[in-house]
Amino acid sequence: MTNRDVARILRETAQLLEVEGAQIGRHRSYERAAQQIETLAEPVAQLVEEKRLREVPGIGERMEEHIGEILGTGKFRTHQKLLKKFPPEILDMLRLQGLGPKKIALLWKKFKVKTVADIAKLARDQKLRGLAGFGEKTEQNILKAVAAFQQFAGRFHQHKAEEAAEKLIAYIEKLGKKVERVTAAGSLRRGRETIGDLDLLVLSTDAEAVSRHVLAYPEVAEKLARGENKVSIKLTNRMQVDVRILEKKSYGAALVYFTGSKPHNIELRRIAREKGWTLNEYALTTLKSGKWVAGRTEEEVYKKLGLVWIPPELRESAGEVEAAAGGRLPRLVELADICGDLQMHTTESDGKNSIEEMAAAARARGYEYIAITDHSKAVTVANGMDEKRALAHARRIRQASKKLDRFRILAGVEVDILKDGRLDLNDEVLAQLDVVVGSIHSYMNLEPAEMTERLLAAIENPHLKILGHPTGRLLLRREPYHYDLEKILSACKKRGVAVECNAFPDRLDLRDVDLRAARERGVKVVISTDAHSTTHLPYMKYGVRTARRAWLNKNDVLNTLPLDRFLKALRPSP
DNA sequence: GCCGTTTTCGGCCCGACTGTTTTCAGTCG
Numbered sequence: 367m368t369n370r371d372v373a374r375i376l377r378e379t380a381q382l383l384e385v386e387g388a389q390i391g392r393h394r395s396y397e398r399a400a401q402q403i404e405t406l407a408e409p410v411a412q413l414v415e416e417k418r419l420r421e422v423p424g425i426g427e428r429m430e431e432h433i434g435e436i437l438g439t440g441k442f443r444t445h446q447k448l449l450k451k452f453p454p455e456i457l458d459m460l461r462l463q464g465l466g467p468k469k470i471a472l473l474w475k476k477f478k479v480k481t482v483a484d485i486a487k488l489a490r491d492q493k494l495r496g497l498a499g500f501g502e503k504t505e506q507n508i509l510k511a512v513a514a515f516q517q518f519a520g521r522f523h524q525h526k527a528e529e530a531a532e533k534l535i536a537y538i539e540k541l542g543k544k545v546e547r548v549t550a551a552g553s554l555r556r557g558r559e560t561i562g563d564l565d566l567l568v569l570s571t572d573a574e575a576v577s578r579h580v581l582a583y584p585e586v587a588e589k590l591a592r593g594e595n596k597v598s599i600k601l602t603n604r605m606q607v608d609v610r611i612l613e614k615k616s617y618g619a620a621l622v623y624f625t626g627s628k629p630h631n632i633e634l635r636r637i638a639r640e641k642g643w644t645l646n647e648y649a650l651t652t653l654k655s656g657k658w659v660a661g662r663t664e665e666e667v668y669k670k671l672g673l674v675w676i677p678p679e680l681r682e683s684a685g686e687v688e689a690a691a692g693g694r695l696p697r698l699v700e701l702a703d704i705c706g707d708l709q710m711h712t713t714e715s716d717g718k719n720s721i722e723e724m725a726a727a728a729r730a731r732g733y734e735y736i737a738i739t740d741h742s743k744a745v746t747v748a749n750g751m752d753e754k755r756a757l758a759h760a761r762r763i764r765q766a767s768k769k770l771d772r773f774r775i776l777a778g779v780e781v782d783i784l785k786d787g788r789l790d791l792n793d794e795v796l797a798q799l800d801v802v803v804g805s806i807h808s809y810m811n812l813e814p815a816e817m818t819e820r821l822l823a824a825i826e827n828p829h830l831k832i833l834g835h836p837t838g839r840l841l842l843r844r845e846p847y848h849y850d851l852e853k854i855l856s857a858c859k860k861r862g863v864a865v866e867c868n869a870f871p872d873r874l875d876l877r878d879v880d881l882r883a884a885r886e887r888g889v890k891v892v893i894s895t896d897a898h899s900t901t902h903l904p905y906m907k908y909g910v911r912t913a914r915r916a917w918l919n920k921n922d923v924l925n926t927l928p929l930d931r932f933l934k935a936l937r938p939s940p
Numbered sequence: 941g942c943c944g945t946t947t948t949c950g951g952c953c954c955g956a957c958t959g960t961t962t963t964c965a966g967t968c969g
Contacts, residue, residue: 389941392942394941424941426941466966466968498960500959504959747954808956808969
């Protein structure tokens with residue numbers, strides 16, 4: 367059981383308790399425990415073993431028992447009991463924007479709603495408006511929320527998909543010598559922001575043994591299909607996985623085929639046709655006699671087609687085939703190019719670790735510098751800083767920095783962009799900071815024209831250096847803000863403001879296509895994790911992947927520069 | 941269910957927004 371698994375059970379328990387109307391605050395204990403465990407730097411099982419679990423704030427005697435039960439049995443009785451009391455889809459219903467535990471509980475009591483679809487039907491039939499706290503507008507909002515839910519249903523955040531894939535790959539590799547190689551293909555390999563289902567390719571001579579082994583995987587909820595060299599399963603987390611077992615001779619062709627994207631493959635097949643060949647998942651062969659041409663490795667397949675190997679992130683039929691033919695593929699930025707991380711939080715606002723802890727963790731990743739950017743006062747829920755605290759915090763950051771050799775902690779802030787575009791801290795304070803990231807956290811539903819003006823006004827503030835998570839979207843949850851991105855990018859270019867490629871896997875903001883547009887306009891980019899804990903620093907890889915999907919090379923990303931050059935490349939202070 | 945005392949039980953992040961009400965409950969972050 368990973369920390370995330372334990373946290374998920376505790377979090378679901380918290381949500382169900384809230385719907386049940388349990389004693390006020392009890393659910394918060396579960397929520398807090400879930401949060402803590404999710405961000406632990408070491409396996410919770412290890413803490414249990416070393417009897418250190420109780421040292422974690424928010425975990426007391428009972429919670430320790432509960433966690434022990436989850437780790438020991440994989441289950442939690444309170445959780446199971448609650449799931450029996452309420453339909454399992456109640457957790458989905460809670461994800462509908464605008465519906466919380468109270469309203470869900472009322473709907474359950476009154477109408478015995480079992481599914482999201484039930485709720486949608488009641489709203490459509492205008493059956494809800496008589497209910498206490500419900501009106502016409504509520505019904506409309508519910509219908510909107512249901513539409514958003516359905517649009518996102520069945521997709522997973524990239525890090526969740528990657529975690530599931532790595533776990534299953536490790537399990538398959540346990541078969542030993544029978545398995546030569548296991549690779550995740552599909553949209554996960556391309557680094558798409560959300561993943562529908564997993565495609566795993568297994569190089570093995572014993573397909574029978576592999577598929578039997580896969581079906582015995584403890585997390586299989588359902589067998590969907592089983593053929594000679596393919597087995598499809600649904601995992602307990604509702605993710606679908608297709609495992610394909612292949613021979614050496616086909617591995618490269620299969621990797622190309624199953625990595626996709628579909629339009630990319632179509633382009634490749636067209637080229638093969640022009641050359642008198644045909645390309646499928648087994649090989650590149652001649653059309654006439656079916657003679658084998660290539661297929662062992664991806665490089666071999668691409669080469670025969672007159673192309674250099676194309677990085678998976680680019681395989682979206684967005685000009686990459688043409689570029690590969692002309693030898694004009696970019697040299698994409700890599701994780702190893704990153705020298706620093708420019709947005710992160712500490713216990714001063716809503717982060718989990720201290721300045722020193724964040725710095726130590728960043729250093730261990732091989733960085734040269736970071737910026738500590740805690741929230742400003744408008745974000746009250748995150749304990750944002752006012753002017754006085756921001757300055758005191760900056761002093762502490764600089765003191766901490768002085769104690770470190772060959773590593774710099776930059777004093778920064780994630781300052782709120784207020785409704786009218788003003789920044790949430792005064793200029794005198796902002797002028798004293800090294801890195802000012804400006805972000806929106808309120809009034810997210812302004813009319814596009816007003817939102818555009820707001821952002822333009824923020825960019826005009828000479829202290830703003832980086833525009834943080836520029837569109838505010840939350841993947842699978844919230845749509846981006848509506849505004850004129852073109853205008854904002856032009857203004858950023860004009861004023862030397864960098865746009866953020868926020869690497870947090872729920873955000874990935876700017877998204878790939880917009881980031882590419884930014885690059886084409888010559889706008890500077892930084893890739894930052896927005897870490898709220900040392901455990902979030904590794905999310906950098908998702909940001910880099912997104913940047914690669916945007917065709918960014920090292921020179922396009924400011925935080926690939928060593929410290930002195932990075933500081934010079936940022937918007938100059940007035 | 942946790943925590944910190946007021947040491948044995950009361951409070952639990954809290955302010956803003958929305959849509960419902962007609963003074964506020966529920967939701968969100």
